[in-house]
Amino acid sequence: MxxxxxxxxxxxxxxxEVDTRTTLLDALRDRIxxxxxxxxCDHGQCGxxxxxxxxxxxxxxxxxxxxxxxxxxxxxxxxSDGDLGLHPMQQAFIEQDAFQCxxxxxxxxxxxxxxxxxxxxxxxxFVTEDLADPPTLTDAEIRERLSGNxxxxxxxxxxxxxxxxxxxxxDKGAA
Amino acid sequence: MRPFDYERATDAADAVARxxxxxxxxxxxxxxxxxxxxxxxxxxxxxxxxxxxxxLAAIEQEPDGTLDIGxxxxxxxxxxxxxxxxxxxLLSRALLSGASGQLRNLAxxxxxxxxxxxxxxxxxxxxxxxxxxxxxxxSALGGHTEQHAIFGASQQCIAVHPSDMAVALAxxxxxxxxxxxxxxxxxxxxxxxxxxxxxxxxxxVLDRGQLITGxxxxxxxxxxxxxxxxxxxxxxxxxxxxxxxxxxVVEDGVIAxxxxxxxxxxxxxxxxxxxxxxxxxxxxxxxxxxxxAKAELEQARPLEGNAFKVPMARAMIVAALKExxxxxx
Ligand SMILES: Cc1cc2nc3c(=O)[nH]c(=O)nc-3n(C[C@H](O)[C@H](O)[C@H](O)COP(=O)(O)OP(=O)(O)OC[C@H]3O[C@@H](n4cnc5c(N)ncnc54)[C@H](O)[C@@H]3O)c2cc1C
Ligand code: SF4
Ligand code: FES
Ligand code: FES
Numbered sequence: 360m361x362x363x364x365x366x367x368x369x370x371x372x373x374x375x376e377v378d379t380r381t382t383l384l385d386a387l388r389d390r391i392x393x394x395x396x397x398x399x400c401d402h403g404q405c406g407x408x409x410x411x412x413x414x415x416x417x418x419x420x421x422x423x424x425x426x427x428x429x430x431x432x433x434x435x436x437x438x439s440d441g442d443l444g445l446h447p448m449q450q451a452f453i454e455q456d457a458f459q460c461x462x463x464x465x466x467x468x469x470x471x472x473x474x475x476x477x478x479x480x481x482x483x484x485f486v487t488e489d490l491a492d493p494p495t496l497t498d499a500e501i502r503e504r505l506s507g508n509x510x511x512x513x514x515x516x517x518x519x520x521x522x523x524x525x526x527x528x529x530d531k532g533a534a
Numbered sequence: 535m536r537p538f539d540y541e542r543a544t545d546a547a548d549a550v551a552r553x554x555x556x557x558x559x560x561x562x563x564x565x566x567x568x569x570x571x572x573x574x575x576x577x578x579x580x581x582x583x584x585x586x587x588x589x590l591a592a593i594e595q596e597p598d599g600t601l602d603i604g605x606x607x608x609x610x611x612x613x614x615x616x617x618x619x620x621x622x623x624l625l626s627r628a629l630l631s632g633a634s635g636q637l638r639n640l641a642x643x644x645x646x647x648x649x650x651x652x653x654x655x656x657x658x659x660x661x662x663x664x665x666x667x668x669x670x671x672x673s674a675l676g677g678h679t680e681q682h683a684i685f686g687a688s689q690q691c692i693a694v695h696p697s698d699m700a701v702a703l704a705x706x707x708x709x710x711x712x713x714x715x716x717x718x719x720x721x722x723x724x725x726x727x728x729x730x731x732x733x734x735x736x737x738x739v740l741d742r743g744q745l746i747t748g749x750x751x752x753x754x755x756x757x758x759x760x761x762x763x764x765x766x767x768x769x770x771x772x773x774x775x776x777x778x779x780x781x782x783v784v785e786d787g788v789i790a791x792x793x794x795x796x797x798x799x800x801x802x803x804x805x806x807x808x809x810x811x812x813x814x815x816x817x818x819x820x821x822x823x824x825x826x827a828k829a830e831l832e833q834a835r836p837l838e839g840n841a842f843k844v845p846m847a848r849a850m851i852v853a854a855l856k857e858x859x860x861x862x863x
Contacts, residue, residue: 360539379540379582382569402570409636415610418636421569425540426562426584474635482614485630485770490619506770507634 364428368393369437377424384408386424387434395434395465399509406508409466409473410434416473418507435465438472448472448525457521459512467508471522474504496526536578542587546713546747549585553743554715556581561745563606563645566637571650575659576666586642590747593617599753605644605746609699610635612643621754624779627762628702634771644746647700647710647726650737651693651801652773653681664690665734672734679839681775684847685800687835691734694798695727696773701797702762704805705779708751714744723749724795727802734801755791757783759858763850764797774798776843778850782858784818792826792855796847799834806830809851818859820852827851 360379365372368391375390384401387393387410399407401420408419411433438446448468451457458464478500481493486503494500501522502515510518540562543549553559559581562568571577590604595617603612612618613629633641655661655673662671674682674692682692703723710726712719726738754760760781766772777797783790792813794806809826816822827848834844 360537362540379538380535380572401573403566403633403637406634406636415639416636417639418566418634421564421566421637422640423540423562423565423569423582426542426565426586428542470636473639477610477614477635480614482610483619483626483630484635485627487630490623490626503770504635507636 362425362428364425366391366424366427366429367431369432369434375424379423379425381424382420383422383424383427384419387419387432393432393434393436395436396469397462397465399463399466404509405463405466406470407463407466409469409508411469411473414476416470416477433469435468438468446472448521451521451524452518455517455521455524456514457517458510458514463508463510463512463514467505467510467518470505470508471518471525474501475522475526477504498523535572535575536580538572538579539581540584541581542584544588546585546588546590546745549583549588550713550715550743550745552581552583553745559583559743561585561644563642564608564640565645566633566641567645567649574657576650576657585644585745590644601751603643603749603751605642605748607643608639609633609641609643609646610638612699613638622702622706622751622760624760624762624781625699625702625706625751628698628764628777628779631762631764631774631777632698643699643749646697647703647723647746647749648738648740649697652696653693654678656693665693665730665737668733668735675837679837680842681773681798682837682840683800684834684836684840684843685796685804686729687801688730688732688734690732691730691801692837693730693734693801695737695800695802696798697803698762698764698774698777698797700727700803701777701795702779703749703751704803705781705793705795706751706754707793708749710746711748711750712740712744713747714741716741720750724803724805730801737801754781755783757785758791759783761854761857763854765846765850776847776850778847778854780851780854780858782813782818782855784859787818789813789816789818789822794830794851796830799843799847806851808833813855818855820856823852823855823859824848826855 397407399405809830812826
């Protein structure tokens, strides 16, 4: 069955017709040409397909595109605002050498930005000591909150450093 | 993947009516389990009724303290809700121990309860599995059983229910609210999932087309302390080998009440009633905790591959109860 849907991707509106079986990830990559989100596992297990949908970080490989009709999506490509240069998280990944092959990177960056927004909202994590208190940004918190993003190159140490650096620029705002 | 029709339901009654209209209709919520299963070819529905946009996404606290949680409340939002963190921190902790941040932003309360087993044979269409295709046999029996049940399994199926959230809800005596073709009903979470018996293809007692509309959690007893513990193969983003949700009230050194549920040990969240019986009214000392764990684990029927779960569960119960017995000032 074909279905028509509208998606705003990195600020641009798209109307596409897709088979109902199409995942959001495949619609983004193959139909809209937004190839920043990557297909790593296609089963929710690696995080490389992470984007920011209506302000929240989500994987896109276990979502059906039709169910996300009307959504507004920011991929890693849509984070930098041309003239202003790279998003602080992107800049930090470069400065801290936080990737090797780069395959997981767009997902890591979207996830990290979404994660910092969750901390700013006061959302706890499994390692938050006291759930009654707002969380603080320890290394343990960052690691736990980014555990949904795997890196086969093992760039974790520098990813942590990049996220730390980006938090110092958080006044520039998130996505 | 077999082609299917997709319909977006407009309200709960509409969702139930649409699901009833076709024999092979299923509800779609966050999709994090169902879409995986569509890809793996484990299910081949002809109609997906999308319930993820229904207005069942509120958390309300009633005057007596009961929490009313809509089926579409996302796992991330339930875990972060101030009333849940205040009254039922073990539920927050259970949710936060599950999946990843990105998945918890999609996964719903209803979908989490009805997620299916992670038994590797169930997820692999090339191997026999009585749950996936009744009568074909159980590949886990005689295969890898590390992840499998020590309580209540049958010769047909030894799978476990994988949800962390459901374990906390079972300990908290939560009720599931349902809407079906026959109308509105409710039941305790502890009665939602069933043991495999001779029909492992049925995870729950729900009739086809019954919609979970929400979950209600009664207020905790005064002075309750809680914990949620989870043992897994890596420290984050992994399913439980064993988990434990526990709540206890100690007054003047005596256990006034205790509620315990184990995860990763059975086809359903395992409410540890025998342990609770030992605890009620007994002194809050290590000997009591050990006796409680022993009473529960006497019913365990481990296999070669998962025998480690028995001492692990025993140690976990004792350690958790010791933690809860420490008087707060
Ligand atoms: C990589 C990965 C790791 C994970 N790790 C964990 C973990 O550690 N712990 C854990 O507990 N979970 C874990 N999960 C599972 C996750 O919690 C579930 O996939 C999720 O909760 C399912 O919710 P959903 O809304 O996406 O459900 P869906 O996938 O949309 O639906 C699941 C099932 O429930 C049915 N359904 C959904 N809502 C309703 C309703 N309201 N009424 C009736 N039927 C309904 C659907 O028809 C379907 O059969 C993991 C998942 C992945 C992919
Ligand atoms: S344990 Fe159950 S789910 Fe796993 S292979 Fe056996 S029958 Fe299938
Ligand atoms: S491709 Fe989506 S999580 Fe791996
Ligand atoms: S940089 Fe290669 S997978 Fe992460």
